[in-house]
Amino acid sequence: MSYYIRILGTQNPDIHLDEIIEALDKEGLDVKLAISNSERPEKWTSFELRNEDEEVLAEVERDVIKEGALGQEELDEFRATILDFQPTSAAKWLNSFFDRVQVIYAIRLLDTALEDDNYPLITSTQSFIWERVKGILQADEEGFSNEEGYHILWQFPEDADGPWNCAVLNAEGKWENFSMDLADKNHRKAFKEGVVPAGANRNIYL
Numbered sequence: 001m002s003y004y005i006r007i008l009g010t011q012n013p014d015i016h017l018d019e020i021i022e023a024l025d026k027e028g029l030d031v032k033l034a035i036s037n038s039e040r041p042e043k044w045t046s047f048e049l050r051n052e053d054e055e056v057l058a059e060v061e062r063d064v065i066k067e068g069a070l071g072q073e074e075l076d077e078f079r080a081t082i083l084d085f086q087p088t089s090a091a092k093w094l095n096s097f098f099d100r101v102q103v104i105y106a107i108r109l110l111d112t113a114l115e116d117d118n119y120p121l122i123t124s125t126q127s128f129i130w131e132r133v134k135g136i137l138q139a140d141e142e143g144f145s146n147e148e149g150y151h152i153l154w155q156f157p158e159d160a161d162g163p164w165n166c167a168v169l170n171a172e173g174k175w176e177n178f179s180m181d182l183a184d185k186n187h188r189k190a191f192k193e194g195v196v197p198a199g200a201n202r203n204i205y206l
Contacts, residue, residue, distance in 0.1 A: 004140050005126060007105040008075075008098075009133025012064060017041040023128045024121065031121050049107075049125060057113040058122055061106045071104045078138070082153060085143070087194035089169045090152040094144055097136065105129050150177050154192055168194045178202045 017033045018041065024031045030052040035044055049058045063071030079098050082091045113122050130137065130149075137145040143155035150167035152175075161183035167175040168191065178200040180187040190197035 003109045005107045005109065005122075006138040007107075007126060007130050007133060007135055008101045008138060009103045009105065009130075009135040010100045011132070011134045012102040013132055014043050015129060015132055017044065017047060020125055020128055024124050027120075027124055029121055029124055031125070049121060051112075051118055051121060055112050055118075057110055057118050058125075059108045059110075060125070061108070063104045063106065065102050065104065074104055074106075075101055082144070085153050085155055086192035087153070087168060089194045090144075093146075093169060094136075094153065101135065103133060105133070146175055148175065148177070150175065154188070156182060166191060168196060176202075 017035070021031060021033060032050040032052065032054060033041075034048040034050060034056075035041065035046070039045065039047070044062065046059065046061045048056050049060055050056050063069060063074065065071045065075055075098055079095060082094050085091055107122065107126060109122065112118055126137075134147070136147055137149060141155065141157055143151060143153040146152050146167055148167070150165050152167050162181070163179050164182050165177070165179050167177045170176050176196050178196050179202075180191060180197050180200045182188070184197070187197040187200065190200075196202070
């Protein structure tokens, strides 16, 4: 089964593939981007992300939100499912946010992407596109982030554990950011209720 991470953008600029390559080069990362003969590097719909050894790490697809298109279908599916998850306040916020989404970048990760030397190529590519399209993130078996990149909706499997940067909406409709322990039942309960868990670390940085 494929694993996807997605960027839901509120802006839809054309991102030249050379811009991505140059951005990663500045970070000391050697990436290669491959497109089909029918695609143009300045206005593409998909590309393969490869490492310096030409191993394919991920496939990146750009889906514009318009009636009848794949992007609209995916957005409608998200809208239909999120209301079954908690916190309720985050689900309602997402439902409203979806009205602003213009494009979805779907990044399908292959097994090679998860190797230590390769994963920074994925995260840096994601970060560069995210910065350009101004939106939120979503990952399979995790859930959605807010516009700052903090996790806001519980869609984890029951065996999830480890620290995680999260956020809940306060009474004023502002995000409160913190780091919680995914395995801690009390932390889980508080987060699902839309409150900062007792003992959670608020001094976090992305």
